Amino acid sequence: MKTPDTDQPSDPEGRRSIGARRNPDSAEAILEAAEAVLLESGYAGFSIEAVARRARAGKPTIYRWWPSKAALLLDVYRRQKRDVGQPDTGSLEEDLFQLARSLFTLWRDTPAGTIFRSIIAEAQSDAKAAEALAEYGAERRRHSGRMTERAIARGEARPDANPKVVADLLSSYAWTHLLTGRLDEDDDTLRAAIRTIVRGVLA
Amino acid sequence: MKTPDTDQPSDPEGRRSIGARRNPDSAEAILEAAEAVLLESGYAGFSIEAVARRARAGKPTIYRWWPSKAALLLDVYRRQKRDVGQPDTGSLEEDLFQLARSLFTLWRDTPAGTIFRSIIAEAQSDAKAAEALAEYGAERRRHSGRMTERAIARGEARPDANPKVVADLLSSYAWTHLLTGRLDEDDDTLRAAIRTIVRGVLA
Amino acid sequence: MKTPDTDQPSDPEGRRSIGARRNPDSAEAILEAAEAVLLESGYAGFSIEAVARRARAGKPTIYRWWPSKAALLLDVYRRQKRDVGQPDTGSLEEDLFQLARSLFTLWRDTPAGTIFRSIIAEAQSDAKAAEALAEYGAERRRHSGRMTERAIARGEARPDANPKVVADLLSSYAWTHLLTGRLDEDDDTLRAAIRTIVRGVLA
Amino acid sequence: MKTPDTDQPSDPEGRRSIGARRNPDSAEAILEAAEAVLLESGYAGFSIEAVARRARAGKPTIYRWWPSKAALLLDVYRRQKRDVGQPDTGSLEEDLFQLARSLFTLWRDTPAGTIFRSIIAEAQSDAKAAEALAEYGAERRRHSGRMTERAIARGEARPDANPKVVADLLSSYAWTHLLTGRLDEDDDTLRAAIRTIVRGVLA
DNA sequence: ACCTAAGCGAGACGGTACGTCTCGTCTTGCG
DNA sequence: CGCAAGACGAGACGTACCGTCTCGCTTAGGT
Numbered sequence A, B, C, D: 001m002k003t004p005d006t007d008q009p010s011d012p013e014g015r016r017s018i019g020a021r022r023n024p025d026s027a028e029a030i031l032e033a034a035e036a037v038l039l040e041s042g043y044a045g046f047s048i049e050a051v052a053r054r055a056r057a058g059k060p061t062i063y064r065w066w067p068s069k070a071a072l073l074l075d076v077y078r079r080q081k082r083d084v085g086q087p088d089t090g091s092l093e094e095d096l097f098q099l100a101r102s103l104f105t106l107w108r109d110t111p112a113g114t115i116f117r118s119i120i121a122e123a124q125s126d127a128k129a130a131e132a133l134a135e136y137g138a139e140r141r142r143h144s145g146r147m148t149e150r151a152i153a154r155g156e157a158r159p160d161a162n163p164k165v166v167a168d169l170l171s172s173y174a175w176t177h178l179l180t181g182r183l184d185e186d187d188d189t190l191r192a193a194i195r196t197i198v199r200g201v202l203a
Numbered sequence E: 001a002c003c004t005a006a007g008c009g010a011g012a013c014g015g016t017a018c019g020t021c022t023c024g025t026c027t028t029g030c031g
Numbered sequence F: 001c002g003c004a005a006g007a008c009g010a011g012a013c014g015t016a017c018c019g020t021c022t023c024g025c026t027t028a029g030g031t
Helices: A024-041 A048-055 A059-065 A069-080 A092-109 A111-123 A127-153 A163-179 A187-199 B024-041 B048-055 B059-065 B069-080 B092-109 B112-123 B127-153 B163-179 B187-199 C024-041 C048-055 C059-065 C069-080 C092-109 C111-123 C127-153 C163-179 C187-199 D024-041 D048-055 D059-065 D069-080 D092-109 D112-123 D127-153 D163-179 D187-199
Strands: none
Touching (some): A024 A069, A069 A127, A092 A127, A111 B112, B024 B048, B024 B112, B069 B127, C024 C069, C069 C111, C092 C127, C092 C163, C092 C187, C111 C127, C163 D163, D069 D112, D092 D127, D163 D187
């Protein structure tokens, strides 16, 4: 790596076009700048102008590739997110607890939390963001629903348990805590919430 | 109905000062205009300027009494909200279900939903809104926590059930559905979610 | 002197009405405050609000007695001005020089200069100020014209010399130097200007 | 004349950016609008907002190129002013008289007078305007000083006559008459004033 | 001794303008 | 054709004053 300036205005002497196609350096610089701005100034300071300034990019370059603030935010989120993975401990409660705990930790200790909050906020006034968020949420619920499916399969959960409902309750709990600044719940409280859900579906 | 001008710029020939004290007509006109703007243009179009124009009020009059957009939003919400009340059917599941159902209905069929979404969005970039929202949320959870307390008292719920956790799960579920445009869940799905929570705390 | 608080918000615990007539204390406090504001913040900071704040007076009290900013300014000027008097040395050049010199000194070293500048500025957009200024200027020219009249009478100046023209040239020179911040002309330059005028009317 | 819309909001369907450089059309429209506003509403009604409205320009576009009201006023003055030229009749009195007369006429019969009055007024509360005005005044005095220099050179004026003083007296006389609404002096009065100055420097 | 009339401080009111910020679009000139 | 750059019209931001209004109080002068 030549330039180690990860969150500075990057290239000292700007990028040029590389011909009639998208310049990946620009895209990278813009996403990096977007993340940095979001981290430093929060959603309130997150403007296309600020990102362009930071990335030493022209505003039209941003608008060309990301039609809305929401699209940029989503890309930043996707790029940033190191997937929390899916635990498989053989116990539904333990699986859900570890998932929730690692999500809370990720959101609290990395930019991911700020970014995701911003996306949800944006979705309240931007239809495209709302749609993307809905799709993303559904996907996450499908994903975490598998844990309940496995619990049913191994006889831990009752056969008529609804994996979607469990996933919905869990992700609602996590999202709401993110949005209201309550990511520092201690293990006992978190576990009590998870246990309440799990008990509701045990065989 | 006495005054048919519910969503027009109200008074044909404006309000005056009524001395060195707040003019309730102005306050009323501003709140009404704020609600109308929010309803017609959504959170995206909700600006102090737009409210002032609509209310035929000066911007300083708004800033004098509401230090931030968030404060105005909260007042609009409070003014608009007809409290959903607290059912007491003798069954925890039924209590929670009716509460959730009436909340979903309120949010879907009145401006309250749009307004509350806006407050949550605003809280993602405005510290004062965040604080106000946190306080409001805590109060709501205390309120709905009483239903579980009653269930414990009558032996329906286990003695070590945590009313706060139940309330948190329920309100998280409701808020998240509001924010992601899923207020039209059918009764079965809604009841399945409620039942999962309730089963987790039954004796 | 009873109260030494010449430029503070005056009375610690406010003035009241003294019945159905003008309260001279208020008038005094307002003029004093106006002068203080003008001195401290210049014409740019001279607003009715600022004067009212400073004088602990209500705005209507000011508007009741001074219909415009210009009227207040003129009163402040009249109240402040210690008349420069009219020298009579037996020499026209010396008379004019001493008059100009004392005027320059007064304007440079006391609030009078700032105040008078403000009046002239105000007169450029306020007809009433313009009228008052015109009248005042004419009176001043009549006044200083007497020096030339005396010089004609004693045979120093030619009989057909026009006192009004001399006075006009002199006051124009002074006013313009006030308005362009050139009140620090040294004695030689000032005397050269006066001498040029005087030579033009000597016998 | 192709476009008859000399003082209307100009272009029916607006101007666009012409790239990363100043758009001369906008500059022109703004100066034209500024002049029109000044002419119609006077200095009192001259606001950046009014100019922007009239020119169908955004406020930032004005602030981008003119840092203050004063700067805009000066540009309007420069643009408007058809230089009064410098007469050279071989007689100092005649030179000065014609200069003064044409200046009075220009100020009385064109917008230039209103504009220049506004600049002087603005300079009484805006330091930058004051500086610009000082520089402009010095330049004008240098310029009109040349007439006296020529008179000295041809032996008409005494060798020790001070051209700066003559120019100062003349321009002071003119400026003051502008500011006090006395531009309609008849030829006799004007000539008497000029003659008084000139006699003071004749050989 | 009452009553009315006016002045007083206070400060809210509908407005206008301020100077700054960001929006999303446009156009240039270089590569 | 993409790129950085940055100007453009538009319009919201939150603040300062404008000049007007009404309040509750005070006092004086006429009854």
